[in-house]
Amino acid sequence: MEIAAKTEENILTKESMEILDKIISRYKGKRGALMPVLQEAQEEFGYLPIEIQNYIATQMGIPASEVYGVVTFYHFFTMVPKGRHTIKVCLGTACYVRGGKKIIEKLKNDLGIDIGGTTPDRRFSLDVVRCLGACGLAPVVMVDNDIHQGMKPSKLDKTLEPYK
Amino acid sequence: MSKFLSKQDLEEYRKKIINSRDPNKIIIALCGDTGCQAYGANKIADAFRKEIKAKNLQDRVELKITGCHGFCERGPLIVIYPKKIFYQKVSEKDVSEIISESVVNDNVIERLLYVHPETKEPIVKEDEVPFYNRQQKIISGMNSVIDPTNIDDYIAIGGYSALEKALFDMDPDSIIEEVKKANLRGRGGGGFPTGVKWESCKNAPGDIHYVICNADEGDPGAYMDRSLLEGNPHSVLEGMMIGAYAIGSSEGYVYVRNEYPLAVENVNIAIKQAREYGLLGENILGTDFSFDIKVTRGGGAFVCGESTALMASIEGLWGEPRAKHIHTVVSGLYNKPTNLNNVETWANVPLIINKGADWYSKIGTENSKGTKIFSLVGKVNNTGLVEVPMGITLREIIFDIGGGVPNGKKFKAVQTGGPSGGCIPEEYLDTPVDFDRLTELGSMMGSGGMIVMDESTCMVDVARYFLNFLKDESCGKCTTCREGIKRMYEILTDITEGRGKEGDIELLEELGWVVANASLCGLGQTAPNPVLSTIRYFRDEYEAHIKEKRCPAKVCKALIRYEIDQEKCTGCGRCRINCPVEAISGEKKKPHIIDQEKCIKCGICHEVCKFDAVNII
């Protein structure tokens, strides 16, 4: 249970169990329920630590290994908490050939974190995505739910400023 | 709203909507697609609403938030009907002028018009813009006319009349015959004949059959499926309903990428409205055909676009492909016969049913019929979505529609087929686009990504890029795919970082052969394509990296350095201020220099210099 030890506070409080129960009950008896349950749980908590996975597994009667397998298979799921804002740099082909790589390098340098990392003040998490479907405006960077188009390394500071 | 209980109900309702609409009403169609939203379309929409209210024009003008119009480079876009005035790069500030000049009065605002790049003449109408006038938008054209969140808009343009025809004038066999005769081939990449697939699924034993729409759109650099689902979701649903009726299915799924929140939202709204109208559910239009559709969101895994992995994912498992000794049309989702088609494939179906196979098969080439939507992106002037008849040449798409390569640079290659595809060089630009011709060139049609590359794109770096992608996306089941792609990636990394050696190219070719031939699913089978096709057409570039330690496109960091031209530098200090590692020094108004020890080669100095004084060597 090494990973579990890494999460800072106990996330599995009474309230969070109630939230999870509510999500699970909505999918009770439905086939293919694990994915949407995990998706909703992550939307709720921001990440899926082992405690939450175990709880979901027990409540849904699914082996914990299967839940873990699904969580680690899909890029969308994360087991570490994220910052207040998530920066997603698109490295789809269109963004790549228009200079997406330079943007990710500048961000790594400026924020002092690697892809998948979170700044110590929890302001930003840095991620890479493969195409946001805004290829016509490449290169693009998504901060939370806002897509910023035509990015350049020199425009980054100004773009990130409003996200406190 | 009461449900339609018969064909007449739907037809009468359609007539009612059309009659209730004032044909003289001015419609401002604003693109509200993900792309234009990034340009601020939502704010423009608010400004229009406010202005229309303030001027009390609700009776004369209607604002319609539509799907993607295609010309993303020039967004935000609006078209004012019925005159089809086309305004591009519209901003919030222009709104009140648009209302007073082009709605209240009958004037055109010249500043917002598209200017013909050659004749320099402003163009007023959408269909006269060169980007549009070569296209044949039979599938995507309705995107800019209808509000995708309003089923009435779709019904008013004749939507669901193909379903009527299928249910009342045809039987399952004649529908399949029609689709076969139209020679519709799958738009998801493989180009498999759709009618044949439907027939096999229909004939597969079992009481339950499923139909699925593949909206995973994993090809990075392609977004036509997103734009169809966002902009005209009912056309996809209608296609699925017709397919389900032909195959004998009562349950369908749309498997959509989680990265597409607006597409998820719009398709869910569309399904809800179709249910309310009785177009989904029990006894559709009073017949004994019952069918419903569920939406499943993906989890961001490229391999889940593959049919068996996708079905595993819908079942809530991790998406690992399985061997297809038994095809999914016989045993797919929950081990039942399952028919999977791509978004664009489904969207073609209503058209074929309505207009007939004879009409449809007049478009295109002998073995590739109809149109194809491409996402024309990368180093091209007019980026956006283009729908063209099959058989058009690559050159026409890139140069006539796309307006060629920007900044006076030279065209180098076009990448089609996504990570499974390949790069096609200039000498083959006159190749007509169809499934078989692109495969002959070592690439493929794929789902429709078309990424243009210019002389400043390094082909070795591009190959490495794709393998990096595929290495991460390989599910790990087959050793050849899991390990082979990784080894190829390492060799390419060595080459781009100056450690390439004699024999690397041959080793890549050999490994590529093994990966392609010994992997289970399409991911591994096609993974070497980006490498093999670039070796085939750009071997000299590989050799320059390996033998001369030189990157001809000046991209590979380890093989280049930045230097300031002492003659051109004016000493303005822009580069010095912007350099993130303080590697640039120099006195004001005197030429600056870069400390090569400190330089991280981020390229910002090159980007910000106004005098073109930073050279890449």
Ligand SMILES: Cc1cc2nc3c(=O)[nH]c(=O)nc-3n(C[C@H](O)[C@H](O)[C@H](O)COP(=O)(O)O)c2cc1C
């Ligand atoms: C690795 C891999 C990824 C794929 N991704 C997609 C995809 O994102 N969208 C899609 O429609 N088809 C994708 N396909 C093709 C599907 O397996 C399948 O052939 C297709 O959805 C069938 O529909 P069609 O006949 O209408 O093209 C992928 C195939 C492979 C091997």
Ligand code: FES
């Ligand atoms: S490649 Fe970046 S949005 Fe598609």
